[in-house]
Amino acid sequence: MPSLWQRQKKVIIAIVVIAILAVGSVSAALLLRPPSQFTIPLWYNSDGHYGDTEPTVAQVIASAIERTGKINVQLKSEPWAQYTTDFGNGNLPFFLLGWYPDYFDADDYASPFLGTAGAASLGSQYSNSTMDNWLAWEAGNSSSTVRSQLFTQIQTQLANDVPYIPLWEGKANIVYKNGINGVFLHPVAFRYFFMSNTNNPNTLNVGTTDRIKSLDPAYAYDYFSIEIINQIFDTLLVYSPTNTTLLPGLAATVPSIGNGVSSDLKTWTYTLRTPLPTFSDGNVINSTVVKKSIIRAITLNLPGSAAFLLSQVGELGNTTSTANPNFTINIDTPDPNTIVFHLHQPVGFFNQLMAFSVSAPVPIYGANAYNMTGAQPTQLNKVVGSGPYKLTAYTQDQSLTLAKNPSYYGPTIYSTSGFASVPIIGTVNIKSESTATQLKNDIVAGAIDMAYRTLNPQDITSLQIQASSLGLKVDFGASPQIRYLVFNVKTAPFNNVLLRRAIAYAVDRSLIINNVFNSQVDPLWTMIPTVMNYSIPVFQLIYGSVPNLTQAGNLLSQYGLSIFQTLDISKNHL
Amino acid sequence: MPRRGSLLAYGLTRLILAFPMLLILLTVVFTVLRIIPGDPIYALYGGRAPLSVIMALRHQLGLDKPYWQQYVTYIVQIFTGNFGVSLGAHYGGQSVIAVIDQKLPATIELSIGSMIVASTIGISVGLISGINRDKVVDVVGRLYGTTIFVIPVFWLGLMLQLLFAVDLRWLPVNSRFDISSSPPATITGLYTIDSLLAGRLDLFIIAIRHLALPCLTLGLVLSGFFAKTVRANLLRTINADYVEAARARGIKERTIMSRYAFKNALIPVITVLGLEFAILFAGAVLTETTFNWDGMGRLLIDSIEVQDYPLIQGTIIVFSFIIVLISILVDILSGVIDPRVRY
Numbered sequence: 001m002p003s004l005w006q007r008q009k010k011v012i013i014a015i016v017v018i019a020i021l022a023v024g025s026v027s028a029a030l031l032l033r034p035p036s037q038f039t040i041p042l043w044y045n046s047d048g049h050y051g052d053t054e055p056t057v058a059q060v061i062a063s064a065i066e067r068t069g070k071i072n073v074q075l076k077s078e079p080w081a082q083y084t085t086d087f088g089n090g091n092l093p094f095f096l097l098g099w100y101p102d103y104f105d106a107d108d109y110a111s112p113f114l115g116t117a118g119a120a121s122l123g124s125q126y127s128n129s130t131m132d133n134w135l136a137w138e139a140g141n142s143s144s145t146v147r148s149q150l151f152t153q154i155q156t157q158l159a160n161d162v163p164y165i166p167l168w169e170g171k172a173n174i175v176y177k178n179g180i181n182g183v184f185l186h187p188v189a190f191r192y193f194f195m196s197n198t199n200n201p202n203t204l205n206v207g208t209t210d211r212i213k214s215l216d217p218a219y220a221y222d223y224f225s226i227e228i229i230n231q232i233f234d235t236l237l238v239y240s241p242t243n244t245t246l247l248p249g250l251a252a253t254v255p256s257i258g259n260g261v262s263s264d265l266k267t268w269t270y271t272l273r274t275p276l277p278t279f280s281d282g283n284v285i286n287s288t289v290v291k292k293s294i295i296r297a298i299t300l301n302l303p304g305s306a307a308f309l310l311s312q313v314g315e316l317g318n319t320t321s322t323a324n325p326n327f328t329i330n331i332d333t334p335d336p337n338t339i340v341f342h343l344h345q346p347v348g349f350f351n352q353l354m355a356f357s358v359s360a361p362v363p364i365y366g367a368n369a370y371n372m373t374g375a376q377p378t379q380l381n382k383v384v385g386s387g388p389y390k391l392t393a394y395t396q397d398q399s400l401t402l403a404k405n406p407s408y409y410g411p412t413i414y415s416t417s418g419f420a421s422v423p424i425i426g427t428v429n430i431k432s433e434s435t436a437t438q439l440k441n442d443i444v445a446g447a448i449d450m451a452y453r454t455l456n457p458q459d460i461t462s463l464q465i466q467a468s469s470l471g472l473k474v475d476f477g478a479s480p481q482i483r484y485l486v487f488n489v490k491t492a493p494f495n496n497v498l499l500r501r502a503i504a505y506a507v508d509r510s511l512i513i514n515n516v517f518n519s520q521v522d523p524l525w526t527m528i529p530t531v532m533n534y535s536i537p538v539f540q541l542i543y544g545s546v547p548n549l550t551q552a553g554n555l556l557s558q559y560g561l562s563i564f565q566t567l568d569i570s571k572n573h574l
Numbered sequence: 575m576p577r578r579g580s581l582l583a584y585g586l587t588r589l590i591l592a593f594p595m596l597l598i599l600l601t602v603v604f605t606v607l608r609i610i611p612g613d614p615i616y617a618l619y620g621g622r623a624p625l626s627v628i629m630a631l632r633h634q635l636g637l638d639k640p641y642w643q644q645y646v647t648y649i650v651q652i653f654t655g656n657f658g659v660s661l662g663a664h665y666g667g668q669s670v671i672a673v674i675d676q677k678l679p680a681t682i683e684l685s686i687g688s689m690i691v692a693s694t695i696g697i698s699v700g701l702i703s704g705i706n707r708d709k710v711v712d713v714v715g716r717l718y719g720t721t722i723f724v725i726p727v728f729w730l731g732l733m734l735q736l737l738f739a740v741d742l743r744w745l746p747v748n749s750r751f752d753i754s755s756s757p758p759a760t761i762t763g764l765y766t767i768d769s770l771l772a773g774r775l776d777l778f779i780i781a782i783r784h785l786a787l788p789c790l791t792l793g794l795v796l797s798g799f800f801a802k803t804v805r806a807n808l809l810r811t812i813n814a815d816y817v818e819a820a821r822a823r824g825i826k827e828r829t830i831m832s833r834y835a836f837k838n839a840l841i842p843v844i845t846v847l848g849l850e851f852a853i854l855f856a857g858a859v860l861t862e863t864t865f866n867w868d869g870m871g872r873l874l875i876d877s878i879e880v881q882d883y884p885l886i887q888g889t890i891i892v893f894s895f896i897i898v899l900i901s902i903l904v905d906i907l908s909g910v911i912d913p914r915v916r917y
Contacts, residue, residue, distance in 0.1 A: 047879055048879075049620075049879075078611075078612075079878075079879065080617050080620075080879060080880065081612035081613065081617035081879070081880055081881030082610070082611045082612035082881075083612075084612075084613075084616040084617045084619070084620050084621060085612045085613040085616040085617070086612075087621060088613075088621060088625065088628065089616075112622070117624050117625075117626075118624070120624075120625055121619075121621050121622070121623065121624055121625050121628075122621045123621060203754065205753050205754060207753075211664060213663055213664055213665075214666070214667070219666075219667070222663060301627075302666075303615065303618060303631050303634075303635070303666055303667070304618035304619060304663060304666055308623050308627050312624065312627075375667045393756055395751075395757065396676060397664075397868045397872075398750065398751070398868045399749075399751075399753055429754055431753040432866075433748065433749075433866050434748070434862070434863050434865075434866040435863065435864075435866070437732070438747065438748050438864075438866050441735060441736070441739065441740050441747045441748070442747050444740055445739055445747050446743070447747050447753065448753065
């Protein structure tokens with residue numbers, strides 16, 4: 001009887017050949033396959049804190065990075081409360097963030113990001129002792145030459161170390177009916193009291209997607225509350241209608257070195273106008289009122305307020321740390337007109353802090369005296385300021401009305417800027433909308449005269465096209481708002497500067513600007529926006545205006561991505 | 575359940591049973607909020623303040639204490655009528671009760687208006703369909719009931735808004751009142767009622783004009799459920815023995831319909847009302863956002879965004895309490911109408 005081999009010889013050979021071919025093919029595929037891509041996460045906010053465009057922005061950035069062919073970007077998102085907690089605790093390795101300044105000085109775009117303490121709060125964990133020294137030096141220096149040199153060094157170091165990648169700077173936009181004049185998209189303080197309305201000379205109806213948090217200067221720390229505070233309260237110094245020049249407000253002059261400011265920048269003296277300015281209830285604002293208002297803001301230290309800008313950034317200190325005598329507040333009032341601030345450390349931009357809403361004097365004495373143990377309620381007749389307007393109607397989250405303050409001390413303080421008397425319009429009604437779509441519908445339907453903050457980019461484009469038929473104007477202006485990417489430089493793989501630089505080469509700003517924002521924003525090449533002094537486009541100079549994938553690839557190869565590598569970094573749970 | 579069919583005992587039993595239900599809900603909401611990652615104080619500053627400021631504030635507000643301690647404090651506060659103080663960016667520092675007190679009337683006004691629209695349209699469509707069973711009118715009615723119920727409320731709202739407010743300009747686009755008019759002085763918080771109490775017909779008309787679109791939107795969506803329920807019940811009662819008996823006695827068809835079939839068909843609808851209110855509140859969240867309606871729905875969304883623990887807890891408790899209260903009222907009403915329910 002023939003053996004199995006003899007009977008099935010051909011079949012067995014065929015099976016063996018097929019098996020060899022199969023094993024060979026699989027082995028070849030495995031050996032010749034492209035290297036596994038390196039996976040990095042990119043986090044973004046998921047619940048609209050930065051508007052509806054955020055997922056698209058993240059997607060566009062991811063696709064630009066993936067063009068290197070060596071990195072796979074995994075998009076991840078979180079709602080704001082979770083997002084802030086995670087990056088605050090150093091748990092997000094690579095994420096998108098934004099910034100709007102507290103005071104109009106380049107320092108506010110450098111110290112919070114590159115100083116060791118600030119960088120920890122913003123999630124980059126960047127720490128460089130040389131940088132800290134430069135920052136302390138520029139903050140305490142008034143010479144523009146010295147500051148310019150320092151900011152050049154700071155920004156160059158920023159571009160070399162790449163703890164952040166600047167992406168774009170916003171453009172403010174506003175849509176309003178023809179016939180409204182005096183609309184200035186001021187980079188710091190948007191004000192209604194320069195506007196006139198030929199359609200209805202005494203009334204202006206405005207819509208916004210913003211809502212008031214509080215109209216107590218010691219508490220407010222959001223754009224819209226501060227915007228309204230700027231109509232109701234004056235500060236020692238105020239901004240020019242059209243630019244960021246400081247003008248005398250409650251104070252008679254803008255102090256400078258030798259004229260109220262000591263050469264060491266630690267003593268700042270302000271002199272109130274004569275006769276003394278008044279609040280809308282007729283009560284006088286003297287030096288004691290100014291002093292107690294500042295102390296009130298610092299000592300209340302209300303949750304979410306800007307009090308830390310005075311106590312920590314402004315170096316005024318606070319009384320909650322009485323154990324440390326360096327942290328007591330030292331303000332003198334030698335006479336009713338004079339206030340002298342003694343700072344713990346030199347601060348070159350103290351004037352800007354005195355023009356910020358948190359420094360606005362509030363009634364301390366009399367029937368309308370502000371609450372000294374908590375926030376002043378934001379209610380009708382409880383908001384008493386010294387500005388051109390007073391609050392005459394307020395329904396929380398819905399609407400508010402501003403009417404001329406008949407007791408305004410300073411209708412002529414902007415006369416040198418071409419405004420003989422302010423306010424011009426008698427009544428401004430402001431309505432808060434729930435969504436950008438509602439805001440657009442309202443301006444199209446004619447229910448409001450002006451839409452300010454925040455229309456969707458596509459709605460702005462559509463309104464630009466329909467502007468003449470609808471009788472509308474669409475204006476754009478400089479904005480100090482910036483958006484950027486953050487690396488947690490203490491977390492692998494982003495603790496390697498080669499990877500950060502490679503991503504800086506790969507990022508495509510024009511894709512974001514054109515495809516997401518319809519060219520309604522501008523590229524940003526450093527953390528200091530172009531509207532500020534000392535801004536140098538360092539990322540453009542070092543990494544180029546367009547993505548350089550060759551350089552990115554070279555750096556990634558140096559980093560080690562030419563070998564098989566698979567690494568999945570999600571949240572860093574250090 | 576009481577052995578005897580006392581209406582009072584029945585009502586009391588339902589009310590007592592509601593308390594453990596609310597306590598369980600409180601505990602679930604408290605736990606879920608703490609399990610979800612995120613912190614209201616970090617959200618408040620968004621990275622702008624130094625970590626030392628954030629840590630000091632968390633300590634000051636007791637957020638660094640163990641959860642069980644926070645829970646005990648919270649429960650004690652709730653049972654002493656203190657819902658706490660908001661921690662979020664929008665309402666920070668305000669009493670939760672005060673915020674809810676300000677928002678609740680808007681939602682109540684919207685809910686009542688929507689329920690009127692829903693019941694009027696829904697019951698009418700249901701009756702017409704039921705009476706004309708399997709005719710073209712019935713098919714159209716059934717199609718309406720199914721279609722309208724599945725339309726997303728925000729989409730319908732936007733379409734109505736674009737048509738009636740933006741294009742035709744017959745009605746206001748959104749919000750509770752005209753931007754250039756002052757609402758009536760607050761008595762109940764319901765603008766329609768307050769304007770009538772103030773004797774201001776002009777303000778009443780403004781309030782009604784603003785109510786029209788949101789109520790129509792939410793009411794239309796809810797009317798589908800009513801239409802289907804009424805139709806089904808009417809068909810059941812039309813074929814009931816007592817209706818057949820009435821027909822046999824030679825009573826006119828119109829009388830049979832109005833006195834026998836329709837009346838009995840509406841009894842289950844009352845029970846459905848309780849359930850409808852829960853759906854109504856869910857719909858209110860979206861309707862309020864679509865129409866810039868400043869009520870509890872928007873408040874809930876705002877507080878969730880910033881993880882404002884006290885405000886989220888307070889809003890959910892009030893919503894739940896209202897739904898429980900309505901359920902009890904509906905149960906009692908059912909007990910009054912149909913004594914069999916009590917046994």
